[in-house]
Amino acid sequence: MSKTWFITGASKGFGREWAEAALERGDNVAGTARNLDDVKELVDGYPDTFFPLQLDVTDRSADVDAVKKAHEKFGQLDVVVNNAGYGHFGMVEELTEDEVRAQLETNFFGALWVTQAALPIMRAQGSGHIIQVSSIGGISAFPTVGAYHASKWALEGLSQSLSQEVAGFGIHVTLIEPGGYSTDWSGPSAQRSDEIDAYADVREQAAKRPSAADPGKPEATRAAILKVVDAENPPLRIFFGKAPLGIAERDYESRLQTWREWQPVSEEAHGS
Template identity: 85%
Template sequence: MAKTWFITGASKGFGREWAEAALERGDSVVGTARNPDDVQALVDQYPDTFLAIRLDVTDRAADVAAVQQAAEHFGRLDVVVNNAGFGHFGMVEELTEDEVRAQLETNFFGALWVTQAALPIMREQGSGHVVQVSSIGGISAFPTVGAYHASKWALEGLSQSLSQEVAGFGIHVTLVEPGGFSTDWSGPSSKHSEELDAYADVREAASKRPSASDPGKPEATRSAILKVVDAEQPPLRVFFGKAPLGIAERDYESRLATWREWQPVAEEAHGA
């Protein structure tokens, strides 16, 4: 059966790729963008199955209205993809309050508001799939992107709780955790804090991370996302790209080793 998708940030990157993949196989898609002109080509090519909506996901009332419009237009809502987001680059000491709030408003709160708006519709249907675009940066962390990590780690925790809360309603939740891809996440879409000279060496080392040398191809994720949303039992978490698994294994092995080393102190803190 054809699915109806709601995709935020559908004008470029993963959002655009996944919208096109869904449309090409006959699904219906509601794609949001700050500027609907950026998706006009899809409107022209798929006039009956693609609906463009202007949306700034940081506007909660607009999120609710957009989701409701989508459901009314196509009659149901099968897959909600919270893709809208951007990367902010800056050492923790360099971050301003406005920069951190802007990062969280888009990457975390935007996804939360859209998800909340979709849940009553999906509960009424008895089915649905919420796809949260997280990152390897949602389970691990690196220098220069602390605010971004904060937004994705928050999304990860929220979504894991959500998955347990809505399972009984036939609603699935998946966190897609990509590694480095050739999108404009670190290009025109990104924001940067004013740099402090004290962190020049840290910044230089961070710029040489291996993941930057072999980015994934966004178009290759088309078939991958379709496999995820078509699965009878989709995963709560799934990596996209070759690098994330190795990063996660090293990170979690280190965490477990530290926790075990300090377990006597943990038990001491428990009390007799």
């Protein structure tokens, strides 16, 4: 049985790959983009099953309207993919208020507003799957992208709570946590703060991160995302790519070691 998808940021990157994967197998896709010219090929190639919607996800009322239109168009809403987002590069000291707010408005609040718009529909259906595009940067952190991490860590916490709240309604939640991929995330789509010279060495070292040496292929995620949405019991979290598991293991082992080392102080802080 075919599924109906709602995908934000369907014009490029993972959103485009997953829209094409769904359409190629006969699913319906409502895909959003800031500029509808960017999804013209999908409109021309799948006139009956692709529904284009112009959307800036930071506009909450527009998010609600877009989800409503998608549901009215196809009569159901099985998979919602919150993919729209971008990376902001800047040391914490370099970030302006507007830059941080813009990062959170798109990566976090945009996903929240779309999720809230979809939930009443999914509750009424008694089924649905919310896909949140997070990152290995949603569970670990590196220099130069603190604002981006803040947005993804927020999405992670929100989504874990959400998964427990909606499980009884037959709604699944999955956080996709990709490593480095050959997309324009760090290129044309990225935003950058004005640099402070004092951080030149930190910036140079950050540019040598191993993940940049062997990026994943975005098209390889097509089969993976279909396995996730078709699973009877999909995971709350899943990495995409080879590198994230090793990063997570090192990070969490370090955290556990520190927590255990300081447990006597923790217990002291509890009181008798």
